[in-house]
Amino acid sequence: MHLNIVNNMNKKLNEQKKFLFQVIDLNPNYIYANDEIGRYTLMNKSYAKLMGMNIQDMIGKTDDDIDRDTFVEKQSDDKETDQYKLQQKVFIREESITAASGEEIWVQTVKVPINLNDSSAVLAVSTDITERKQYEDEIKFQANHDALTGLPNRRMFNEDLTNLLEKAKIESSQNAIMFLDLDRFKYINDTLGHDIGDLLLTEVSRRIEMLLKQRHNCADIYRLGGDEFTILLPYYNAEDSEAFAKELLEQFKDGFLVDGCEYFITPSIGISIFPRDGDDANTLIKNADTAMYYVKERGKNNYQLFTSEMQQHFYRKMMIEKQLRTALDNEEFELFYQPIMNVKTNEIIGMESLIRWNNEILGQVTPDEFIPIAEETGMIIPIGQWVLDTAIEQNVRWQKEVYKPFKISINVSVRQLLEPTFLESVKNSIENNSIDATYVVLEITESIAMYAESMIEKLCALKKLGINLSMDDFGTGYSSLSYLNKYPLDSLKIDKSFVIGMNRDDENKALVKTIIAIAKQLDLKVIAEGVEGEDEYHFLSEIGCDYAQGYFISRPLSVNDFKEKWLTAGD
Template identity: 35%
Template sequence: MLSFVEDSHIEKLKENLAYGFSGISMEMEDIYFIHKNGSHLPIHLKTLPVVVEGSVTEIHLIVRDLSVHHDNHKKFLFLSYHDPLTGLYNRRALRENFEIGIHLEKLAFIHLGLDRFKLINDSIGKIGGDEMLKRIGERLKSICPENSQLYRNGGDEFIILLRKTTNEHTEKLAEKLLREFDKPFYYKHQEYFISVSIGISMYPKDGDTLGNLSHKSEQALSYVKDHGRGHFRFYEKEMDAIYLNEMVMESYLRRAIELNELKVYYQPQIDLRTGQISSFEALLRWNNKKFGFISPGQFIPIAEKSGIIHNIGEWVLDNVCRQLKEWQDKRYRKARIAVNISPKELKMEDFSKKVKQKIDAYGISPSLLEVEITENALANMEDTIQTLNNLKNIGVSISIDDFGTGYSSLSYLKRYPIDTIKIDRSFIQDIESDEKNKAIATTIINLAHNLGMDVIAEGVEKDLQASILLNANCQKAQGYLYSRAVSIDEINEKYFSKRT
């Protein structure tokens, strides 16, 4: 019997047998028997003494093979610390490994985010995307040096802990990572190029806990993604203000409608031939109790990234339709209002339906409402052309804002139902002295007219600019020469004091 047991367990087994001969049942776990092939089997052993008339006549040994249990335990332990898809360490392993020797060395926390990986999933499917992640994990493993550990952070993000390093060595590794991602990945004989953005924080300079270093590397990664992608940045203290203010601002923005902090202002659009106002552009303004007046250029991107833009956009549309209804009921002269629509709103399947519901609810003429979109919203024709055609069928006018600064193809001018082109202010600025700006503006006006579209020039500030535009047959203009965007009370007082 003892010959089957590992030497380290013999004394313990003898002790248990002695208890058995004294009439006491005992159990042993984590004891190993030696198989005839030399392998060691984990077993559970129980001694059962047989007592007859007060004396132990024999002992039964119950032996249970725990090999399957131990194998399952090993698998469970592996899965507890490894990502099941790539086999890399997971976040649990990161938390535990981080503390080992952390106070004895300088460490780099390198946060990698794959750029636009959703396009890969959309292109080759979730299964194909998973296969691509495996290939990416293998490539990263081949790049990481011996003094590093590689983790999958979930989704399309990976983390490298680089120990006993310097800023210079960390920078060299980041550059190597970027170079390796210049090479294609292959799936089903098709090559795919995937870029990566990298944010880096350093221990102990940027923090002494996993939470601090992770947060600051995320801030650096977000900064890279917001500034062109495909490069790396070390965390800098200035990034705190950027992202703290953005988070706080988003919190306030979510309650802006409820707290009555949003207002719709209106900027007149002048008919250059008659000098009369025939339309307005609705412009959103936010006066927050903490930040004061905030530029739309600052809060609109936050609204779009957070999804708040849908609620805000609906609120603005409702306000504009209500205003048109008020003018209609008071029999003021007819004037169209243009509403800026975010590309995210335009992608909503039911957007045109919501617009029609507002028009019907207020009983206004659809021709008095204009939907104003940017060129970039037209980049994906499949997402937008049906919505714009539906709006056109309702009777709503459609205009392109900031023309000449966004999506470069002119094919959409023919394929989309566009009524009006708005020349971006950058081409109007110095039009009286810059021949190139003058030539661009004139070309846009001629192009629009040849396609049967009207033209509005933005940012007109001087009489000479207006005169040049009139001579080029531009129909309308807006800008500080005529009026800044003002409140509805001022609009009513200045432009609708007399009924028609």
């Protein structure tokens, strides 16, 4: 009877033990136990599989006894040094284990001390948190990286720059901060759409990344937003930075293939150097940004190291922008007129309207100074409308006063052409003033070539109104002959840089001859700007130039002076 009871108890104990091991084995967590010298006394199948071994081959052995070449365990900082002699339960927040398969597994582990008589052991239960870690890493990556290009973002840039400067102050090292902005990118977005713009940004970032990887692997590039990028150049001085900037500009000489089409775009690059240009992040960022805008105002597609003189320049720019906002309301603008002469007959056939600005605080401000600011801020739209209306109104008044009517040439910026309401505003101005549209000439610049087919459509719509179209400053911009043939143009204006001193420069003379020959092939009239001497005037006549304007004929004149010199004499 007593023996049966004992047997039943043993049977139940064995069953419980078997059940317990089944529970342990079926548990998806990794479970194992070590005695006080680190020998494995228990483990489940999940852990053995993770280690790529059989349970029998690991029981009774320490980690030193087992071949560890198949995995590497990275202990977290808060793990007990003497992990096999714990006095209380230990919670290890995270640890990374490289499994036998080579896969990195992240686990969260609880280690519990087990004390039996004079011996002790540690039971460990690890939960797989790999999926959660990957999600957290993804969230962290998204917080610190740009969604479009995958580049580190502004937040990461600020953090990395702060760390770089702290290190640089300890080491007394030089470092460069580079700001890069894509020229006229907004126009690409506006005309071709944001999808094309986004693809172009991605291609630009990939090309710069490749340059850094191949030749400047200590540098890092970031996208701040829009078309603005920054590059950190650790240990680069001014000379090193300039050399890098030249390499960077070379990367933009070839077009970018986007959606089967090739697009050309250029960067403006500003550079500040630590500690020369500032010893804190905000100052260095501001100065690099200032240098970049300095480049934009001087033709773009270049680089510039920051200088203290730029501060004065941008103070004036700020003042110009401030005063420009009230200039129309205060009637501070005036149009001057420069005659255009037929070089064969020596007769005036038209005049170009040229805006002048006299401000009470700033004095006379040249168009070269304020027009770029007006375009940048969008104020060119109301100013351009004022020029259009005023020039046409003035021409109508003169036509009523003199026998022979003249054409009036009006400069139009790309920013105006891109305005959806521009066509309608031109039409209204012509109709409201009852002028024959053939006496209106709109002068456009070669930068329209950046907008390809979309701009051709707009120009054709303008041409249908009956006005004339002239390409201004020809030879200095972006035009290709293939597009020049598609534009509905009536004339070309040779840029004054080719005309001035032409007789003393054989290269300029050859260029002028070539432009005239091209124009004749395209059945276009040719106007030469900047004619300052009699020799140039006669040479232009000999080689087939149609019209000329410049100081040799007359400087730009006010309304009264133009009427007195050119219109009264024409009666």
